[in-house]
Amino acid sequence: MKPPKFDYHAPATVDEALALLGRYxxxxxxxxxxxxxxxxxxxxxxRPAALVDLxxxxxxxxxRETDGQVAFxxxxxxxxxxxxxxxxxKLPLLTEATRWVGHLPIRSxxxxxxxxxxxxxxxxxxxxxxxxxxxxxxRGPRGERTLRAGDLFQTYLTTSxxxxxxxxxxxxxxMPAGAAYAFEEFSRRHGDFAIVGIAAMVVVVxxxxxxxxxxxxxxxGPVPVRLRAAEEILVQEGVxxxxxxxxxxxxxxxxxxxxDLHASADYRRNLTRVLTGRALTRALARAGxxx
Ligand SMILES: Cc1cc2nc3c(=O)[nH]c(=O)nc-3n(C[C@H](O)[C@H](O)[C@H](O)COP(=O)(O)OP(=O)(O)OC[C@H]3O[C@@H](n4cnc5c(N)ncnc54)[C@H](O)[C@@H]3O)c2cc1C
Numbered sequence: 187m188k189p190p191k192f193d194y195h196a197p198a199t200v201d202e203a204l205a206l207l208g209r210y211x212x213x214x215x216x217x218x219x220x221x222x223x224x225x226x227x228x229x230x231x232x233r234p235a236a237l238v239d240l241x242x243x244x245x246x247x248x249x250r251e252t253d254g255q256v257a258f259x260x261x262x263x264x265x266x267x268x269x270x271x272x273x274x275x276k277l278p279l280l281t282e283a284t285r286w287v288g289h290l291p292i293r294s295x296x297x298x299x300x301x302x303x304x305x306x307x308x309x310x311x312x313x314x315x316x317x318x319x320x321x322x323x324x325r326g327p328r329g330e331r332t333l334r335a336g337d338l339f340q341t342y343l344t345t346s347x348x349x350x351x352x353x354x355x356x357x358x359x360x361m362p363a364g365a366a367y368a369f370e371e372f373s374r375r376h377g378d379f380a381i382v383g384i385a386a387m388v389v390v391v392x393x394x395x396x397x398x399x400x401x402x403x404x405x406x407g408p409v410p411v412r413l414r415a416a417e418e419i420l421v422q423e424g425v426x427x428x429x430x431x432x433x434x435x436x437x438x439x440x441x442x443x444x445x446d447l448h449a450s451a452d453y454r455r456n457l458t459r460v461l462t463g464r465a466l467t468r469a470l471a472r473a474g475x476x477x
Pocket of ligand 1: 287300352378
């Protein structure tokens with residue numbers, strides 16, 4: 187399939203890109219890695235009047251560590267994130283999640299900003315953003331604003347970004363040193379989108395008390411779901427086998443997945459329980475916190 191006809195622009199700065207978005211009045215699309223947008227064009231599911239290519243804006247590709255946060259320029263490639271020593275040291279959950287994103291050629295083109303702006307409910311990065319309480323910065327004709335994960339994802343493939351805004355940066359707080367973490371996922375074939383994925387981080391202090399727990403889903407509803415009531419069980423009851431089983435059971439009650447041709451809602455709900463248990467168990471074992 188060939189894409190429909192479109193104008194093509196390759197601005198060199200964010201300001202130029204914003205001016206182009208303004209000129210097309212909501213009828214232009216930003217092109218990042220193209221790994222989701224190009225299939226949509228080829229299948230003619232999207233027919234923008236113009237593509238505004240962000241690949242010639244070097245100022246949008248960086249990884250910076252400042253004040254306990256790691257900031258990613260929107261055009262940072264998933265592969266750069268996968269092999270970044272800073273990310274591996276400060277956000278190992280993101281490193282692990284990145285290995286589940288498609289295949290190497292896809293990660294070599296795909297960007298963190300594109301993945302989050304595209305908001306595929308089965309994608310790994312939105313789940314990590316939700317689990318780690320991350321935020322994004324966006325620029326538009328009305329200036330700059332910051333959106334937290336909970337305010338960003340609206341429904342399938344839909345965020346609260348306006349058509350004339352550019353997601354410029356993704357920010358995540360560094361994980362506490364020694365935090366236990368795991369990203370568990372079930373998909374039909376390696377590299378496929380998740381049927382369900384679970385991002386987990388647990389901070390266990392001496393004496394076995396759980397100081398903080400973060401759990402979020404991919405594929406278990408139209409947006410990533412932060413499993414707060416399941417996290418609460420771990421904080422109150424610790425991280426023993428019974429508490430993990432109770433948190434996993436609660437996780438399944440907290441999601442409202444839809445049925446589709448890949449899996450029924452019941453199957454996804456059960457996967458949420460199984461993968462939450464697995465993620466917590468593996469995270470704690472790796473951190474030497476099994477009890
Ligand atoms: C075979 C295959 C398997 C895949 N498997 C997975 C997987 O397992 N997990 C996964 O998460 N992804 C997967 N992907 C998708 C891939 O990760 C994409 O990289 C990602 O979804 C989109 O990122 P991109 O940079 O390619 O964005 P693009 O495709 O260029 O853009 C996607 C959308 O986001 C918008 N956009 C892009 N950048 C911005 C920005 N800075 N500001 C505002 N809007 C923006 C675009 O206009 C477009 O609407 C797969 C893709 C393929 C082809």
